[in-house]
Amino acid sequence: MRQGGAGPPAEKYDFAMNVLLVDDHPIIHETMRAIVRSVRSEATFHGQFDLAAGLSQASRLEDLDLVLLDLALPGCSGMEAFFRFRTEHPETRVAVISATDDSDKVRAALQAGAAGYLPKTLLPKAMADAIRVILDGGVYSPLDSA
Numbered sequence: 001m002r003q004g005g006a007g008p009p010a011e012k013y014d015f016a017m018n019v020l021l022v023d024d025h026p027i028i029h030e031t032m033r034a035i036v037r038s039v040r041s042e043a044t045f046h047g048q049f050d051l052a053a054g055l056s057q058a059s060r061l062e063d064l065d066l067v068l069l070d071l072a073l074p075g076c077s078g079m080e081a082f083f084r085f086r087t088e089h090p091e092t093r094v095a096v097i098s099a100t101d102d103s104d105k106v107r108a109a110l111q112a113g114a115a116g117y118l119p120k121t122l123l124p125k126a127m128a129d130a131i132r133v134i135l136d137g138g139v140y141s142p143l144d145s146a
Helices: 026-041 052-062 080-088 103-111 124-135
Strands: 020-024 044-048 068-070 093-098 116-119
Touching: 020 026, 020 052, 026 124, 044 052, 044 093, 052 068, 052 116, 068 080, 080 093, 103 116, 116 124
Parallel strands: 020 044, 020 068, 068 093, 093 116
Antiparallel strands: none
């Protein structure tokens, strides 16, 4: 699994990217918007606060490059939200963003095909580096940096 600065440099991209965050906490939306824009200034950031709205937004976006998905959305448990996204949008890369960094949950998400597992406890620079790896086509695991 690639980490850190692996992959092509950000300057190589001259096209807009669509990134969708699905998380029920407004502060996470503001923080992740700033981090995504620090990594890809041309990115268009979309946000939804529940699974149904996130799935609907994803269907409306013609080119969706990445979904940042909280697993602990209201009404969802375990990997349910992830599997719904993978079923309805199989070509879209989905990275898990979570308040927990439990190694079993990290492994389960990555084995299920997540583009990365981003603990909300990451420092901003580490989160930016992780987002960069994922947007560059790699897979980010916090277990690789432990």
